[in-house]
Amino acid sequence: MVEISSDVIRGYNDTMILCILMKGPSYGYEISKQIKTISEEKYVIKETTLYSAFTRMEKNEFIESFVADPGPDGNGKKRTYYRITEKGKEYYREKCEEWALTKDVIEKFIEH
């Protein structure tokens, strides 16, 4: 079975995370499960990759963090939630535009 290599997805881990945060704040563990679900189990982000993306994106002001107790339905421990900023939304939209271009370029080199 064909596996997705990290070097390919590399430029889009941040975009995936931001995509999920576009729908509302979330936290690490939940985001990783969502990425798995949305990708139909085809891609699982590594924990270390995920959390280092948070650090990087918070530094870049694409996201903001806040600590909160688990929700009313919530089980588990306290979590660090992340919220996308305006700057983050803009970055996400740029990445979506870039994707269209990138896709076109790569496809010219792919055997169909």
Place this chain on the structure above:
Amino acid sequence: MVEISSDVIRGYNDTMILCILMKGPSYGYEISKQIKTISEEKYVIKETTLYSAFTRMEKNEFIESFVADPGPDGNGKKRTYYRITEKGKEYYREKCEEWALTKDVIEKFIEH
């Protein structure tokens, strides 16, 4: 104007090079010009990226090198040509399959 970031294309530089070598042996300078042309000037591979890809892929036995004089029409110096191996062709085809999968995954996270 939207620029393609290297982190995105990263996993596909090797594939692009191999794509060109699928049509027959070629050498660095020529390959870089072809990538530019095929991508309709949208992507230009950096020299250092290109030549380090050659080293890596030769080590992995995806390509073989041989030195030759410029062709009959040829101008310029002696060149190091590269030829794709069977292993390289297989790798190229795998990458093409992987691409289909990767594209599908990423598009689930892209705003259309």
Place this chain on the structure above:
DNA sequence: AGACGTACTACGACAGTCGTACTATGTCTG
């Protein structure tokens, strides 16, 4: 003679990902 195109090579820096390991609480099951 000098500029420009061709065809590279060398080297060190950097960023993002990954492997491994560890912590710690909550919940479920026998």
Place this chain on the structure above:
DNA sequence: CAGACATAGTACGACTGTCGTAGTACGTCT
């Protein structure tokens, strides 16, 4: 009530591919 499993992370060092910068050297054109 003990142990397994899920939740929710943190720490740290290694690795790989890309990039910036610089330099070499030959050929061709004006």
